Amino acid sequence: MVLWIILGVVVILAVFVIATYNGLIKLKNRVQEADSDIDVQLKRRYELIPNLIETVKGYAKHEKELFEKVTKERSSLVTGSTAEKVEASNAITDTLKSIFAVAENYPELKANQNFLQLQTDLTDTQDKIMAAQRFYNSNVRDFNTKLQVFPTNLYGKMLGFTDFGFIEASNEETKNVEVKF
Amino acid sequence: MATAYTHASSNKRKAWFWLVVFVLFVVGVGYIFSLALDMPWILPVAIAIAIFQSGISYWSSDKIVLSISRAKEIDKKTNQELYRLVENLSIASGLPMPKIYIIADSAPNAFATGRDPKHAVVCVTTGLIEKLDKQELEGVLAHEFSHIGNYDIRLQTIIVILVGLIALMADWFIYLRFFGGDDDNGNWVFVLIGLVLALLSPLAASLIQLAISRKREYLADADGALLTRNPDGLARALEAISKDTEPLEVANKATAHLYITNPLKDQKDSKKSHFASLFDTHPPIEERVKALRDMSM
Numbered sequence: 256m257v258l259w260i261i262l263g264v265v266v267i268l269a270v271f272v273i274a275t276y277n278g279l280i281k282l283k284n285r286v287q288e289a290d291s292d293i294d295v296q297l298k299r300r301y302e303l304i305p306n307l308i309e310t311v312k313g314y315a316k317h318e319k320e321l322f323e324k325v326t327k328e329r330s331s332l333v334t335g336s337t338a339e340k341v342e343a344s345n346a347i348t349d350t351l352k353s354i355f356a357v358a359e360n361y362p363e364l365k366a367n368q369n370f371l372q373l374q375t376d377l378t379d380t381q382d383k384i385m386a387a388q389r390f391y392n393s394n395v396r397d398f399n400t401k402l403q404v405f406p407t408n409l410y411g412k413m414l415g416f417t418d419f420g421f422i423e424a425s426n427e428e429t430k431n432v433e434v435k436f
Numbered sequence: 437m438a439t440a441y442t443h444a445s446s447n448k449r450k451a452w453f454w455l456v457v458f459v460l461f462v463v464g465v466g467y468i469f470s471l472a473l474d475m476p477w478i479l480p481v482a483i484a485i486a487i488f489q490s491g492i493s494y495w496s497s498d499k500i501v502l503s504i505s506r507a508k509e510i511d512k513k514t515n516q517e518l519y520r521l522v523e524n525l526s527i528a529s530g531l532p533m534p535k536i537y538i539i540a541d542s543a544p545n546a547f548a549t550g551r552d553p554k555h556a557v558v559c560v561t562t563g564l565i566e567k568l569d570k571q572e573l574e575g576v577l578a579h580e581f582s583h584i585g586n587y588d589i590r591l592q593t594i595i596v597i598l599v600g601l602i603a604l605m606a607d608w609f610i611y612l613r614f615f616g617g618d619d620d621n622g623n624w625v626f627v628l629i630g631l632v633l634a635l636l637s638p639l640a641a642s643l644i645q646l647a648i649s650r651k652r653e654y655l656a657d658a659d660g661a662l663l664t665r666n667p668d669g670l671a672r673a674l675e676a677i678s679k680d681t682e683p684l685e686v687a688n689k690a691t692a693h694l695y696i697t698n699p700l701k702d703q704k705d706s707k708k709s710h711f712a713s714l715f716d717t718h719p720p721i722e723e724r725v726k727a728l729r730d731m732s733m
Contacts (some may be wrong), residue, residue: 292527379520386528389665394530 272414275407279416282398286419289391290337293422296387297340300347300380301332307373311354314364318357325350338422341388348381388422395419448655454648455591461644462598465637469609472630478605486600494593498549498557501694505686507537507559518565521574522558525581529663534558534584543684544568544677547694548580549589556584561684568673575660575670576677579696582659588652592693595645602641606634643714649693650719657724661731671728678721693717 308322328350331343355374358364399418402411466479512519519536526533534548534556542563550556558580565573583589609630661667677697687699698718713720 289530296527375516379524382520382524383527386524389528389663390530 272410275401275411276414279398279401279407279411279414282394282401283416286391286394286398289387289394293337293341293384293387293391296380296383297332297344300344300377300384301329303373303377303380304329304347307351307354307370307377310367310370310373311358311364314361314367315357318354321350321354321357325354337391338420341384341422344381344384351377392421395421450651454644454651455594458595458598458641458644458648461637461640462601465602465633466605468626468633469605469630472626473609473612475612478608482601482604482608486597486604489600490593490597494551494590497551497589497593498555501547501549501691502537502557502559504688504691505539505559507539510536510538515565517570518560518573521570521577525574525577525663529578529581529585531556531581531585534581536560538562538565539684539686541684541686542566543682543699544680545684545687545695545697545699546576546580547691547696548583549694550584551589551593552587553584558584563680563682564677567680568676571664571666571669572673572676574664575666575673576696578660578663579656579670580660581663582656583652586652586655586659588656591648591652595648599638599641599645603638606638609634646715646717649717653696653718654724654727657728658731661728667728667731671725674721674725674728697721 304325308325311318312322325347328343328347332340332347334340335343358370364370401407402416402418463479466482470476470478510519515536515538518538522536523533531553534550534553535558537557537559539559539561541561544561544564544567546558546560546564548556548558558577560573560576564576568576613627613630657670660670664670674697684695684699687695689700692698692700698716
């Protein structure tokens, strides 16, 4: 009799642990998917920047320093952790702002359809990076909560799960970044 | 202070509570009717008919609503800015990209429809795009996304089925009891209760329906604020929409509950009594704005 009770308890515990394990795996995969969603947007930005430089170069040859700066920063969009890449993307937003400001001095460039489209595309990718980052963070929140609640917190670490870190918005980003001309 | 999270979960609990109350109410009324008439088949037959009727409208509700409202679909080329705002919210919420429709009307308003997130439609008026700034527009769209993510269209359908059930059974009761010929069946106590219910339950059913509808508006506000991390955008948008006095011409009583604020603009300026506000499809704008302003992210 006692043996059966013990066996029953063990089975129930095992089922419970398996269920939370599977739940955690599901949420972890969502976090990772959200992470690669951010990457997709970063990559898009990475690919747009050379086009912008080419277009601007045609009108404003003398802005060499800016071109070099943005080219250098661009490479950090695809290297390092996601948080670092997002940080790099924020830095690029600032540099891009200077480039757009420079465009003010070149009326022909300002009227260039291609340039205008690139400008909105680049602003849009930054919005999309921020949106993807918010989605990532809400998935991280769900995962961390599931891992930290009782009783999962007692054995979650033993199953090999650890908390994910949030990708924080830098101060610059929380301000309304809108370039008005 | 309450955060947007606690707002969202308490709203969810309240909506579920009302839904459970509603189901119990319908079953209770059906039970009393069947006792009063001595006809136990009433409830199951009424359920079958109500589900069949609503099933059809559920599958094609979006098409019906869009054609009543004379809405036109747009794509990325024709309206890039709106398309991108929606695209970004679909990324932030993790929901599939909905179709976007526009109603050519200068009254600012918006609604979402479609039976599930995969068939979702977001519809805005041209007035909304013209009169709101980017953050306000984003707030409104996020509210609509939350309706989609919360399966509010589905909930709405279930509620319509329940309201329809009550109306159907009440009609049958009156018909069968007083025009049915054979007057001997049923216990007279139940007949009396049944009569009172037949007269009052359709009203009670629509009151519960409206109460749930108002709860879902608060919930979509809270979730929308969570999505943009900017409750102020939606708060300002609601204020701007309510200050606009123009009624939306294509809206009517049947579609009014879908919109972000009541498109019929029939509210009077003087403060309404509590009783009158029971019949509103939407909570008062001031209270929605206040809830948003009190939210700490």
